[in-house]
Amino acid sequence: MASIELTDVSVSFPVYSASTRSLKNRLMQSATGGQIRADAGGNRISVVEALQDINLSLRDGERVGLVGHNGAGKTTLLRVLGGIYEPNCGRVALQGSTVPLFDISLGMDQESTGYENIMLRGLFLGLTRKQIRAQMDEIAEFTELGDFLNLPIRTYSAGMQMRLAFAISTSVAPDILLLDEGIGTSDAAFLQKAGERLQRFTEQVSIIVLSSHDDELLSSMCEKSVLMEHGRIIAAGPTEDILSEYRAQYGLSRVTSGRSIITP
Amino acid sequence: MSTDADSGRSSLVRQFRHGLRREQIHDALADVRNGWKHYELWGTLGLHDVRQRYRRSKLGPFWITISMGIMVLALGLLYGQIFGQDLHDYLPFLAAGFVIWGLISAIILDGSEAFIAAEGMIKQLNAPLSIYVYRKLWSALIAFAHNIWVFVGVALWFGVSWDWSLLWVFPALALLLLNGLWIGLFFGLLSARFRDVPLIIASMVQVLFFITPVIWKPEMLPGRALLLHLNPFYHLVEVIRAPLLGQPPALTNWLAVLLLAAVGWAVTLLFYSAYRWRIAYWV
Numbered sequence: 001m002a003s004i005e006l007t008d009v010s011v012s013f014p015v016y017s018a019s020t021r022s023l024k025n026r027l028m029q030s031a032t033g034g035q036i037r038a039d040a041g042g043n044r045i046s047v048v049e050a051l052q053d054i055n056l057s058l059r060d061g062e063r064v065g066l067v068g069h070n071g072a073g074k075t076t077l078l079r080v081l082g083g084i085y086e087p088n089c090g091r092v093a094l095q096g097s098t099v100p101l102f103d104i105s106l107g108m109d110q111e112s113t114g115y116e117n118i119m120l121r122g123l124f125l126g127l128t129r130k131q132i133r134a135q136m137d138e139i140a141e142f143t144e145l146g147d148f149l150n151l152p153i154r155t156y157s158a159g160m161q162m163r164l165a166f167a168i169s170t171s172v173a174p175d176i177l178l179l180d181e182g183i184g185t186s187d188a189a190f191l192q193k194a195g196e197r198l199q200r201f202t203e204q205v206s207i208i209v210l211s212s213h214d215d216e217l218l219s220s221m222c223e224k225s226v227l228m229e230h231g232r233i234i235a236a237g238p239t240e241d242i243l244s245e246y247r248a249q250y251g252l253s254r255v256t257s258g259r260s261i262i263t264p
Numbered sequence: 265m266s267t268d269a270d271s272g273r274s275s276l277v278r279q280f281r282h283g284l285r286r287e288q289i290h291d292a293l294a295d296v297r298n299g300w301k302h303y304e305l306w307g308t309l310g311l312h313d314v315r316q317r318y319r320r321s322k323l324g325p326f327w328i329t330i331s332m333g334i335m336v337l338a339l340g341l342l343y344g345q346i347f348g349q350d351l352h353d354y355l356p357f358l359a360a361g362f363v364i365w366g367l368i369s370a371i372i373l374d375g376s377e378a379f380i381a382a383e384g385m386i387k388q389l390n391a392p393l394s395i396y397v398y399r400k401l402w403s404a405l406i407a408f409a410h411n412i413w414v415f416v417g418v419a420l421w422f423g424v425s426w427d428w429s430l431l432w433v434f435p436a437l438a439l440l441l442l443n444g445l446w447i448g449l450f451f452g453l454l455s456a457r458f459r460d461v462p463l464i465i466a467s468m469v470q471v472l473f474f475i476t477p478v479i480w481k482p483e484m485l486p487g488r489a490l491l492l493h494l495n496p497f498y499h500l501v502e503v504i505r506a507p508l509l510g511q512p513p514a515l516t517n518w519l520a521v522l523l524l525a526a527v528g529w530a531v532t533l534l535f536y537s538a539y540r541w542r543i544a545y546w547v
Contacts, residue, residue, distance in 0.1 A: 013545055023458040079544075083390040086541035102388050109312055111319050120312075123305040124389060 096175025
């Protein structure tokens, strides 16, 4: 039983320049009181409101897409869902094991062998050594890398490394899966096999939240979507409706701003 | 985006005005506790950190031991001459002190970089933040396990007489690591926010090496006992060095180190409870 419940969640980032990160300036600032601060505007800390008043409730079996411009707050929202950012205010209630899968090769070590990397990457995914050992043969077989698994992965081609990362990351399904731009493989021959595995993997996951700019991926994977703008959720509903709304908005802003942007 | 002159300070001001909420302390303690449970992850990462240092080299891990051995030998012969010391006595003393200092300085230097160095992981992994400090402590301890053989070699050569008090090394090491954990959490947090801090610490550690009796003996400093006893690093070194040299543990040293742990943990818990959640934003 997995669920996600966000209530009035807001996240703001302090943007520190070199001067505010410096302890010296900070100390001087407090020593000299308000005097210097009054004329040195650069000492102020800018704040980016990355998310504002987000309310979101997801239940078992839901697949939700996040749609929006760059900087609309999609990745920040994913990080909040993953428990990486604790929000400034509001409440986050998660039930179930959560895996943020933003970079499937996170934690892989170039100098270690394929087998060692399966272990390492598995630990990153929150598995225990015992669990990984139980999966080892199945993962190794899927990668089709054979004896290469005994070599350091710096000797692998980019495609081979991708296969390995893909195979490990899709070996055990969490309750809640957070994806940024989906999971991709570029190897054409591998694609069919990967597609099947990916499907089996995602079917086992209770809740998926996917942030993407790829309309096709969104409509094939998510029946519901959320449109974000400037850190707010401005619309939620069936993916097709949200995508057409997003497109309509994009078209509108193109006309009003008068800039010529070529849309694919 | 809004520019707000107050928002930078307000969280700090608010924190001190309203005090810590109970769940903040609870969350911070849970972070330290759950971090420990991820020992398979930080253990592996710590081991990889050490292996990075000598990867693809022929002698592998021996390089860590060899470079420490050369250092101890060179310094020992030179300073033994300068201070007019008997080498039978001085070289084991220096070897022990130097190896222990290596552990302490690694804990402080790596610990203060723990969060900054793990930036990529912190932003992508939903694990307790304390694992990054455990990782650094573990790699420092592995390096220590390599270096200690230099001392063992020197001690056997000069025939240091060991007795049962040697066993005091283990509780002393545990206590040092307990101190190391708060040092890493506290200075790691501070460094993530203020990037000058690791630089300040690096120069401090260098100075501390010379004002702490590592290459000189406490007896060589007559009449300045106060200066010596106010230096917590003297006590940190001494609790481990004394049993290594076959001396019984001194109560003063142990009390000082226990006091350091108590005060350090109290301050760290305060800061870590208040600002732990901010680390992901800072790195």
